[in-house]
Every structure is written in C-alpha cells, then in structure tokens.
C-alpha cells in the first residue's frame with residue numbers, strides 16, 4: 001500500500017491550495033480528485049470569483065483576507081500568470097442593508113480606504129450601475145476578481161513541481177482513521193497516510209456524515225449577457241459588485257475572459273440539491289430571475305445571452321465556513337460549508353488546512369469557524 005504524510009480528498013479550489021501548502025512544508029502529499037482538474041461540476045468554475053476587503057459578512061474575515069491577498073500574489077509569481085485582477089469593489093443597497101452596513105463596519109474597524117456614493121454619484125463614476133433611489137454604495141479600491149479555474153491549475157502545477165502527487169478521475173469511496181493512521185479507498189486503490197484533509201466542496205457531507213445538515217449543496221445559475229454599452233462594463237470601467245435589493249442579492253463582474261457581463265443572484269431560486277444529482281439544464285425561470293436583476297440595476301448590459309452555467313453553493317446554517325479538525329479524529333482536517341463566498345479564501349484555507357493537519361492548530365483565529373458551534 002502506498003503511504004504518504006498527508007492525503008487531500010478533493011482537488012478543487014480549497015484542495016489544490018492545500019496540496020500545494022502541504023508540499024511546501026515538505027510533506028509527501030497525495031491529492032485525489034474524482035473528476036478532471038479543473039472541472040465544471042463543483043463550485044469553482046465559470047471563469048472568475050470576486051475578492052473584496054470590505055467584508056460585509058463579518059469583519060473578522062478581514063485579517064484572513066489580507067493573508068489571502070498575499071498568498072494569491074505568491075502563487076501568481078510562481079505561476080508567472082495573472083490570477084488576481086483589481087477592479088475595486090462596490091457593495092450597494094439601502095443604507096440599512098446588511099451589505100452596506102457590514103461593508104462600512106469592516107472598513108471602519110480595519111481602516112480600509114473607501115468612499116460612500118449615492119445612486120447618482122455612483123452612476124457618474126461607473127455608468128454601468130443604476131441603483132434604485134435611496135440606495136447607496138460603498139466603493140473600496142482593493143476589490144477585484146480571481147481567475148478561479150486558472151488558480152486551481154496554478155496550485156496543482158506548483159505542487160507537482162515540488163513533489164506532490166495528484167490523481168484525477170479517482171473518486172474516493174471511503175476512509176477510515178485507525179491507530180493514528182488514515183486509510184483512503186478509491187475506485188482504484190487504497191492509500192495510507194498520517195493525516196487527512198477533506199476539501200470535498202458540495203460532496204463534503206458524503207465523506208463526513210457529521211456534516212449532513214451543516215454543509216448543504218444548493219443549485220446556482222450564472223448568466224453572461226452581451227452589454228448594449230460595452231464601454232460601461234469593460235475592465236477599468238466597472239468594479240465588481242454586490243447589490244442587496246428587495247428582489248434579491250445580485251453580484252456582477254466586468255466583461256472578462258469570455259463574452260458578456262457576468263451576473264448571479266445569491267441563492268438563485270433557493271434549490272437545495274444533491275451534489276450527484278444536480279439539475280444542470282438551464283430553464284426559462286433561471287434566466288428570468290437573472291434578467292430581472294440586469295434590467296433593473298444594469299440596463300445597459302441587457303443584450304443577448306452569451307452563456308449560462310449551473311454551479312453549486314455549499315451552505316452552512318450560519319453561512320460562515322467550517323475550518324476545523326474532525327471531532328473524533330485529530331489527524332483529519334476539514335474545510336467545508338463555504339456558503340457561496342469561499343473562493344477568495346482558497347489561498348489562506350490551503351495554509352490553514354496544512355497547519356491543522358501538520359501542527360494540530362493554526363496561526364489564524366478560527367473561532368468563527370469551529371464545527372462545535374452547531375453542536
């Protein structure tokens with residue numbers, strides 16, 4: 001049986017970074033992925049993901065974000081490829097909305113440079129935006145987006161360069177922890193390691209039964225629409241956006257990489273799903289929900305559809321992450337429940353998983369992310 005210092009189950013966003021950080025610490029590491037690297041059946045595809053510092057979800061994410069930015073720049077340098085593109089970020093809504101209040105709280109607590117703009121001022125500066133009356137926007141210059149699939153490729157390539165082994169198209173069918181060791185069974189072989197990291201995204205609860213109800217997959221849909229005024233939605237003209245409106249919480253990107261202005265709605269149509277049985281067809285109702293957001297808040301982007309894709313969130317009950325050691329097995333580390341806002345943290349989660357696996361604890365404050373909070 002082949003033996004490793006650490007095995008990582010799931011080589012998507014989080015797992016690719018974990019494989020790399022483990023290898024950098026000198027561990028002999030094996031990453032196991034059920035599909036291709038990268039692929040379009042999990043949570044990390046669709047060209048790009050927003051990164052922002054004005055973190056409305058909770059200000060205690062900001063120190064992790066600062067480390068994420070640093071680590072993204074490190075992997076960019078290693079890969080010799082642009083992975084993080086700064087556009088500035090806009091968090092908009094009514095002044096009483098969680099998005100605006102939370103973004104301002106993070107900015108004020110962490111002394112982040114920012115401007116507050118009303119609907120007219122935002123439109124003068126970034127004409128693609130058409131906020132409703134009474135809405136305001138927090139503009140923070142450090143926001144931007146990550147090229148998510150390229151980031152996975154970069155981490156896997158960098159990990160392989162320093163000796164990590166990665167096997168794709170090899171689903172894990174079970175694992176057992178006994179006597180300080182872990183045995184991982186795939187459709188091909190059984191492997192042994194001293195430590196295990198589980199970064200299985202929407203499949204997490206299939207590998208860790210304790211995560212049933214704590215890491216619930218949800219179907220999402222994205223649209224790319226051809227702008228009617230392309231100059232408003234170019235890189236440089238349109239900061240990435242989170243907009244909390246009465247009809248939903250929309251997020252959007254400047255045109256990049258593929259044709260069209262990209263927009264999604266958080267929790268899309270609130271469709272819980274099973275990661276192995278996702279409805280990947282696009283229905284008229286899917287487009288209607290997204291078109292409504294474009295028409296109301298970005299009407300100059302309301303041209304023909306260029307593409308639509310399904311994707312998966314994995315929601316925890318409080319929508320904060322789960323970054324912890326397994327409750328029964330101290331040598332098993334788990335990253336799960338990223339609740340639709342995890343990608344920007346992949347770089348630092350790779351570091352955290354490595355520390356939990358190799359050192360038993362992390363230098364980062366994980367008190368918001370313990371599995372025990374749901375006990």
Ligand SMILES: Cc1cc2nc3c(=O)[nH]c(=O)nc-3n(C[C@H](O)[C@H](O)[C@H](O)COP(=O)(O)OP(=O)(O)OC[C@H]3O[C@@H](n4cnc5c(N)ncnc54)[C@H](O)[C@@H]3O)c2cc1C
Pocket residue numbers: 009010011012013014015032033034035041042043044048049050051170171172173199200201202203204207220221222251264311312313336338339340341342343344345
């Ligand atoms: C539409 C959409 C928009 C989003 N927008 C943003 C955003 O703008 N900013 C942001 O920060 N985040 C965003 N997110 C969230 C972010 O993309 C996710 O939090 C992140 O991609 C999760 O990464 P992951 O590694 O947990 O999952 P994945 O990348 O899906 O990786 C999990 C991997 O584990 C593998 N796996 C599972 N089970 C097994 C098994 N038994 N054997 C082998 N391999 C296995 C899977 O095949 C998969 O490759 C968005 C998500 C979606 C769906």
